[in-house]
Amino acid sequence: MPIDAAKATSAEPRTTELAWDHKDVQLYHLGIGAGAPTPEKPHPATDPDELRYTLESVLHVLPGFATVAGGGMALAGGLSAPGIDVDLAAVLHGGQTVTVHRALPVRGRATQTSTVPAVYDKGKAAVIVLRSEVADGDGPLWTCDTQIFVRGEGGFGGERGPSARLELPERAPDLTTERLVREDQALLYRLSGDWNPLHADPEFAALAGFDRPILHGLCSYGVTLKAVVDTALGGDVARVRSYTTRFAGVVFPGETLRIRVWRDAPEEGRLQVSVTSADRDDAPVLADTVIAYS
Template structure:
């Protein structure tokens, strides 16, 4: 079996040095659609180096996205990339992300779940610099055809949407070359660029990175209900419920204080495909606005 769950979870933690600077942050922000309109002061916070703020979702690509790459090369894990889908993502921020940084990432595989016809690999990356913890990323990787090994099924709870109209709804159009731009952050999986590879994976054309949609959504929430203040975000969790194709439009619905203060619940759909689900079970936990 390509996945040896016992070996993967018992393996020693793997450490990797991460470095990044303003160019990496700017590229990431551009890759998730920042900079439109180009001279908008709100957009310049994401694109101009002398006033740069870092979206917490940058944690998923800092240092070239080594959390995902390191996890898929962990002992006990040997999978076919055509069978791999991103199942879910959580980023917990311990303090605001710096524009320039050098840190150490410690990566582990806390669990491998048996979903029957598929396996779900949980990858954890804890990142700290000389001042202490920066962020923790939990990544769920869904691998088709690798289940049935007799392991634990794992959690399967779903988060119901609030029984009221969303407080805010925005639409975010995606560029036709969005995936080609986003992959420059370090995720080189040909599923997002090569039509022949996408066809072998069962898609009629390349699909957008789930983490690109993840970033687009966080930016929409920060800009719409958090006053553009990236420092208010404490954690951000989602389940990837469906694919997105470059060139489509995302519809992002937001519920404030759902189900309690300090939380924004979000649902994302593909507006061009009758609101087909894209992100589900999505919650952003945040702090209060600071003094002006």
């Protein structure tokens, strides 16, 4: 069987050395739409607030960068863990959480420690849970919890795992904004390290059941975080403490993301977010999405 859950969860932690500099951060920001027009900023390329994402002398780092630092080794580490051997065409990103322990530096060297806390049996699919903890010489930087959904690998008799869903507030959102996903967005985003051909090769996408390549889930994740930081948190990336989501549906390059935000618990520093495709009757994209902030 390609997935040996017991072997995966009992394996010794794996360590990987990560390194990045301002070019990696800038590339990531460009890959999630930095510098592109938005409803709030129709001409943003040289806007001082936008330059914080693109100009090295004033660069701030969005916490979403944690998912690609060092070339996206967190996800790669999960797929190469002992006891796991899966077909990339069957793999989808199920969910993601980034918890920030302090502001991410523009350049750095750090050690990533990866484990597989659980492998869940969903019947027709398996969910691999990967935890990556990253620290440098000054202590912990961030923790990534990743859920990898693998079609056709369930039925091995394991635990089904949690299935709770977060209901959206019944009132209107406190703010709504939209972000266009450019036709070449996936081609640019993949340069940050996720080389899965599902996001670039039409023939491979067809093998996975799609009529054309789809956008990386983590690109939608990053686009959403930037939009929320810019519109709800005053553009201050350092206010983000954690960001969690479930990938509820695909996005095709060229579509527009509709992002709704509720100040669910302002006294606790909590935003609830819903992301849908404005081009497909608000088809779900990100669900169960919460940003905790200071």
